[in-house]
Amino acid sequence: MVFNLRINNKTGDKTDNARVVTPELGTINKSDFQLLQNHIESISGISITMHKMYLLQSRLSPIMAEYKCLTYFELYKIAVTDKTNKINNRIIDAITTNETLWFRDKTPFLILKDIILKKMALEIVSGKRKKIRIWSAGCSTGQEPYSIAITILEYIKKNNIIQPDQVEIFANDISSRVIEIAKKGVYSSLEIDRGLPSEIKKQYFSFDGKNWEIHPKVKKLVCFFQKDIRASLNYVSMQDIIFCRNTLIYFSTLKKMDVFNAFAKILRPNGYLFLGGAESILDATDIFTMKMFKNKGLYYKNNFFRRFKQPPIL
Ligand SMILES: C[S@@+](CC[C@H](N)C(=O)[O-])C[C@H]1O[C@@H](n2cnc3c(N)ncnc32)[C@H](O)[C@@H]1O
Incomplete structure (x- = not known):
């Protein structure tokens, strides 16, 4: 691996202060890659395949420089012994893909408004239920849960x-x-323009001349937490609807199944699970049933009624 060492001109010392570390891309060896690959999967669930080696290096290189690591093995050693989680959080921030937009895929929000909210609101009115609980799992910078809140x-x-x-x-x-x-x-403005209809922008955002801030009445509806989806059974109460879209796409099949099993426990009988457009429930079809709405809208309904022999409500 080649690094640039800046040598102090006056003393010739290669001191830490004088050292500028710029790891050259394409130089991680296979065993260091595998160590980091396993470590990243253990701290996040995200499985980085061999063909993403280059991506991993480019995303980790600023952290390598910050921690003055000369090799990826050095970075690995610091990360596995990181008691404060400071470096692991930096690694997670660097390796996660946080792509998101407002009302992404549109149809889930139409299904939510026209079918699910309608049904659940009537249940509230008739005294059958007190609240509607919705979980946005892997919410990124907030566009998904705020789109849900605005829909409501x-x-x-x-x-x-x-x-x-x-x-x-x-x-x-x-x-x-x-x-x-x-x-x-x-x-x-760039982020706002990604999927947000202009009438919604006018109603639910204020502009300070540079940025757009979401209205407090929308903010009030959402509680945000920095939490790992894999530990959800420890901190998420029973939910009526789960949005988990484009979050599990980087998980191995086995790790996805663990999360789906947790969802089955968290989701109320006859609850709803939304996945991303390109995602499927795989082998969890004995827990969830797939339904089609509005021609292309998919949702998954908890099959608890099979276990408890209750008829489906919808
Ligand atoms: C591509 S974004 C999707 C955001 C949003 N759900 C959407 O569809 O627009 C995926 C998000 O999942 C998060 N994520 C990945 N692994 C996670 C985990 N183990 N626990 C919680 N969030 C995770 C990432 O940080 C990222 O922000």
Whole structure:
């Protein structure tokens, strides 16, 4: 591996202060890659395949420089002995893909508004249920849970049969960097323009001349936490709806199955699970049933009724 060492001109010392570490890309060896690959999967669930080796190096190189690591093995050693999780959080921030946008894929939000909210709101009115609980798992910078919250506020505005405090949205992400952005709810014009209809922008955001801030009434509906989805059984209460879209795509099949099994326990009977457009439930079809809505909208319904022999509500 080749590094640039800046040598102090006056003393000739290769001191730490004088050293500038710029790891050259394409130089990680296979065994160091495998060590980091296993470590990253253990701290995040994310499985980085061999063909992503170059991506891993480019994303880790700023951390290598910051911690003055001369080899990827050095970085690995610091990471596995990291008691404060500072470096592991930096690694997680670097390796996660946080791509997101407003009302992503549109159809899930239409299904939520036209079918699920309608049904659950009527259950509230008839006294069958008290609240609607929704979990956005792997929420990135907040666009997904805020889109859910806006969908609910729009539903309430048109139907006026439930109150905003009868809905709770819980949102988590493993990356502390994105959770901080989500909590602030402040976005650049570029970020705002990705999927946000202009009438929604006018109603639910304020502009300070540079950035757009989400309205407090939307913020109030969402609770954000920096949490690993794999430990969800320890911190997520029973939910009616789970959005877990484009989050498990980097997990191995085995790790995905663990998460789906946890979802089955967290989701109430006849609850709903939304996955991303390109995702499927794989071998978990004995826990969830796939339904089609609005021609292309998919959702998964918990099959608890099979176990408890209850008829399906929908
Ligand atoms: C591609 S984004 C998807 C965001 C949003 N759900 C959407 O579809 O627009 C995936 C997010 O999952 C998060 N993530 C990855 N592994 C996670 C884990 N083990 N626990 C919680 N979040 C995780 C990443 O940090 C990233 O922000």
